[in-house]
Ligand SMILES: [Fe+2]
């Protein structure tokens with residue numbers, strides 16, 4: 001089975017974008033459905049952010065120093081999403097700002113995913129090559145096993161707080 005890092009990350013993106021579409025289709029009154037979809041989004045985003053932040057970004061930064069600015073921008077974009085995810089995780093789906101906050105999260109993450117897929121991944125693929133991408137993917141699959149599933153888990157929360165203070 002291929003463990004190409006970019007293929008794995010794109011599969012995650014697909015799953016994340018699907019929950020966004022479903023949320024948008026759910027309709028004004030579908031509070032329970034939207035609550036469940038946001039729970040799913042939170043889980044997918046927490047795991048995905050973890051493997052990118054722990055494996056992909058630091059390794060690319062180390063191996064392809066020319067892409068450092070992109071990596072730093074990605075950390076910031078993830079950080080904005082983390083803040084929204086933490087707030088949403090603490091919010092009831094019938095809260096006044098639940099839909100609005102989810103919409104802003106969706107807008108931010110869509111933009112970030114687009115940048116990764118269209119601009120960043122092609123440069124990473126060219127710079128790292130097949131073998132390194134396979135190894136990175138294998139490392140990410142390992143990291144996935146111990147990834148937090150909710151932002152309230154200490155390892156996820158601490159990262160966000162550190163980033164605010166830093
Ligand atoms: Fe990312």
Ligand SMILES: [Fe+2]
Nearest residue numbers: 009052113116
């Ligand atoms: Fe990503």
